[in-house]
């Protein structure tokens with residue numbers, strides 16, 4: 001049973017690929033123009049070279065296909081115009097057993113709420129059922145009308161059957177296009193020092209927050225101690241103020257001693273040195289955070305002191321009062337006036353950033369903040385302040401939920417330590433300012449984030465959403481099996497040895513980073529995962545929520561995996577249809593899932609869903625087609641989703657295909 005199943009699956013993907021390439025090659029051929037309805041016919045036969053007298057595929061005997069012979073695959077691709085479609089030609093029934101014996105479908109999940117209202121009839125733009133709605137009782141029929149692909153040539157996947165008799169399909173699926181390719185790196189390109197700019201600065205903050213930096217104060221204090229002892233050894237002045245607060249950890253237990261001599265020791269000392277180097281690197285980043293916090297606060301003390309000097313010396317001009325305070329500071333710091341002024345200019349920048357973007361902007365600004373405040377390229381007062389102000393609550397949501405104890409660092413300057421936002425990062429819906437550019441913040445305004453649940457309650461009082469990292473398989477539908485399982489390719493590794501070879505790059509896949517050689521989607525598979533820099537935001541035009549990129553996602557890069565409840569038989573709710581060679585299945589995100597659940601449709605999308613097999617399990621990956629920082633992430637839900645749906649597309653694109661009144 002397995003071999004024909006694999007063969008069929010192979011034929012499907014082969015035909016999709018061939019059709020796509022041939023179609024590309026035929027584009028613009030004048031001979032097509034002469035045809036009323038040009039089609040490309042593609043058939044695949046399994047043949048016996050002996051029976052036909054040894055003629056190869058160019059031989060005359062192959063020119064006439066016996067009527068009785070059944071093609072393994074038969075497809076016809078409509079080439080007329082930009083609108084193209086693929087139709088499955090009916091394959092004549094085989095005289096013997098079919099190539100793919102009908103796989104017994106798992107029983108559909110029983111409906112806990114039989115009265116579930118078809119959602120397309122309600123005004124709600126969201127998923128409303130509190131439980132998976134009732135499965136379809138009718139089975140797919142062969143006679144259903146063929147689906148038309150729009151906006152590109154998309155060989156249909158026969159496993160994803162369009163079911164007739166319902167008004168709306170609401171089914172998303174993987175388009176049969178290839179992965180968006182990553183941009184080629186120009187090896188000869190000369191690296192140039194790019195200007196610091198506000199956009200870059202803001203992206204830098206998001207990267208720090210989402211980059212897995214460890215801001216656990218306990219370990220920070222230890223790391224500070226480590227950094228202090230390392231810095232002292234290197235004859236660099238050690239940080240003073242905070243080292244007084246250390247836990248009393250023995251500094252001699254840290255250190256980067258010379259590499260050990262014997263192989264046994266090398267391994268141990270390498271691990272030790274990894275740990276030490278990581279801690280010091282972390283510490284210097286963290287120390288940097290504490291440093292900028294203290295320096296921003298110092299500027300406030302300075303300004304307050306100037307005022308005190310002025311009030312106690314009313315005859316002195318403000319300039320003179322400032323000079324007096326400055327000279328006093330020079331004395332205490334041991335710096336020249338010039339040095340002091342230079343530093344104060346930079347520290348004043350830190351304060352401006354803190355005043356507008358909040359402490360989170362400062363703490364997570366990373367190393368770029370110094371250059372940004374020193375050269376002030378793109379740091380133009382009013383508008384910078386407005387953009388940072390608009391970002392402030394969004395930065396706090398991310399910082400509080402991803403680093404719940406980061407505010408304890410603010411204890412150094414006497415600020416409150418309790419987080420403002422608790423829970424999962426996507427438990428909060430943020431409000432971008434719609435007037436502005438990249439980085440997620442426009443000019444002015446800083447609407448407070450609202451709990452995710454609150455944005456659905458009006459339409460669905462029972463709304464709840466569980467955030468998942470991995471999909472959950474519906475045991476009622478699939479028993480103990482995972483329908484996404486695909487048999488691993490046969491390898492020569494030896495009996496009993498299972499290796500997983502990537503179907504895209506041909507490299508070995510493993511969850512063990514040492515063994516893994518597949519880097520198709522390194523942010524998702526084969527290594528440690530970091531939080532993805534995206535936020536759920538409130539759209540401005542009636543689409544409820546959407547997903548916004550906080551940093552750029554290069555073309556070909558994974559944005560995330562479409563994670564949800566792996567089930568079957570759902571109807572009238574937004575659902576993702578996919579299929580392995582043996583099982584069609586659905587992924588439903590109505591009550592469980594990840595951030596990909598908030599991706600809206602656009603007729604000019606900047607991302608697309610792709611099927612990818614990781615260690616013998618099919619995954620649906622949201623792949624970037626090139627997404628800029630601050631852009632909404634969108635996909636094309638496809639024709640099958642919109643067909644018959646009582647909703648208008650609000651993507652706002654000039655090429656919008658699902659809006660009756662025009663854009």
Ligand SMILES: C[S@@+](CC[C@H](N)C(=O)[O-])C[C@H]1O[C@@H](n2cnc3c(N)ncnc32)[C@H](O)[C@@H]1O
Pocket residue numbers: 124125126127542543544545546574597598599600601602647648649650651
């Ligand atoms: C997978 S959800 C996307 C997130 C959704 N906006 C929300 O707030 O939960 C799909 C739903 O979003 C809405 N939607 C997505 N794209 C849309 C578009 N281009 N026009 C109108 N509604 C859209 C529809 O209500 C659809 O049922």
